[in-house]
Amino acid sequence: MNCHSSRLAVIDIAGVLTLLDLDVRSEDKSDPGAAGDPSKFERKDVWDMKWAKDNPDLFAMMEKTRMYVIRNLDPEEPIQTSGYICNFEDLEIKSVLLDEIMKDPDRPNKDSLINFEIRSLRDSRALIEKVGIEDASQFIEDNPHPRLWRLLAEAALQKLDLKTAEQAFVRCKDYQGIEFVKRLGNLKSEPMKQAEVAAYFSRFEEAERMYLDMDRRDLAISLRIKLGDWFRVLQLLKSGSGDSxxxxxxxxxxxxxxxxxxxxxxxxxxxxxxxxxxxxxxxxxxxxxEDYDGLERLINQLPDNHKLLPDIGQMFATVGMCEQAVNAYLKCNQPKAAVDTCVHLNQVRDTRYQMIII
Incomplete structure (x- = not known):
């Protein structure tokens, strides 16, 4: 069933693929568009198919060793493969070569997962690379899809064509992209814009190098903090000439x-x-x-009534080190906890602790 639940695909035991329209388009039962009436579409020798998750008129099917992409009941040129279709989304088909995996199922290979781009995505990418953004924009306008608009937006960002990028982000409903373009528009420096774009496309090494070339070590540090790369943050802090x-x-x-x-x-x-x-x-x-000497040194370093002292006292008590536990409790003014520790550890007869109990 497609993503709108308006059409059902059926592969029978003989490998014949037929489609059933589930939408009621007419009350006349003789109308082929009525619910449950099979469409004129029919393919033979089909053993697998998958509807696109984001387009009700788009699906992929396997016919012998060829994969066909069907858009509005019109097939595109076939792709030679024998993989099982496992996902069809964003104009990309993911298939898996189960026969190859089953040869050695305990050690599957990533090469057994194959991604295919459908024709509209390939054509859009080729137009952007070889012709230009303007012609590609017109092609995508005629064949709209969020993935194609996102592709156009990213290409426009690379060229710092902010107007086209913003329009494309609007068409694919990418709010974060729109906000990013607006933030770029507020920057005056072209190198700064290029560095921000590099970071946006996860080219972090390039972005950091650009920041450092602009003598903006603070931005390079901020980038690494966002990435959680604290080792690099420390290196950048130590590499600076000024006070860190x-x-x-x-x-x-x-x-x-x-x-x-x-x-x-x-x-x-x-x-x-x-x-x-x-x-x-x-x-x-x-x-x-189990570095109890280190813990004892820590007691001596902490000021009186520090909030950590009761926890350290509990640590010593759990391992039976009464003297150190008592010292920690007394330093934080908790004599009752010290007495309880002495009783619990059966140290009440020791003359060193009798004064505490009294």
Whole structure:
């Protein structure tokens, strides 16, 4: 059934493909457009077909070892393939060579997945590359599709033709693209526009190089922060000739520490948390490494009544280190927790802790 539920395709046991119109276009039952009446379209030796997800009059079918794309019941030139059609969207057909996969199903190859572009997409791309945006725009106007308008918008952006790009983004209802074009229009520098376009198309290395050539290290750093590439952020901060932002350096160190901590590389994480002065995550890493000397040093470094001290006291209590736990609790003015720890760890007879209990 197509994306509008207006037409049904049926492949019978003999491999004959027929179409049924489900829309009621006329009350006259003799009218071939009435619901349930088969259309005149018929193809033989068909073993697979797929409707396009975004066009009710477009579908692809397999006939022997040829793939046909049918638009408004008119076939395009066939493509030689024996793949099973698994998706048809945005004027692209994705097929899978199941026969090749089943030869070694435990080790499937990405080459068994094949993408085919239909003729209108190929023609539009060829017009943009060889003829120009203006003629391509007219062709897309005659054969409208969101994918084609998006293709035109991207080509116009590459040439900094902002007017055409904005119109094309409007036609494909890409709000983010429209906002991006408006932001480009507010920029005065052509190199800056080119750098922004490079970043838009995910050419991040090129965009960063352009920013640095314009002596805009801040924009290069901002780009890397958006990408979450904190290693590169740290490199850029250290490579600058002027004073670097200490707060941003701490943020970068902590983000890299988080990167290592997420992968349970606690030793590496400790190094960056020390540089980032992140005492909470540092305590967690010391605990995971069973570095209790490091935890004890952290108690001495923290000021009185610090919010982290009760957590450190609990860490020591869970491993039976009563003295260190008591020191942490007393430093944050929680004598009751210290007493409870002594009782829980059966240290009430030790003269060192009797004064606490009294």
């Amino acid at each position: 932002d200490d707060a941003l350096q701490e943020q970068a160190h902590n983000a890299i520490g988080d990167y290592f901590a997420d992968r349970q590389k606690w030793v590496n994480a400790v190094q960056y948390y020390l540089l980032g002065r992140n005492q909470e995550r540092l305590a967690e890493c010391y605990y995971m490494l």
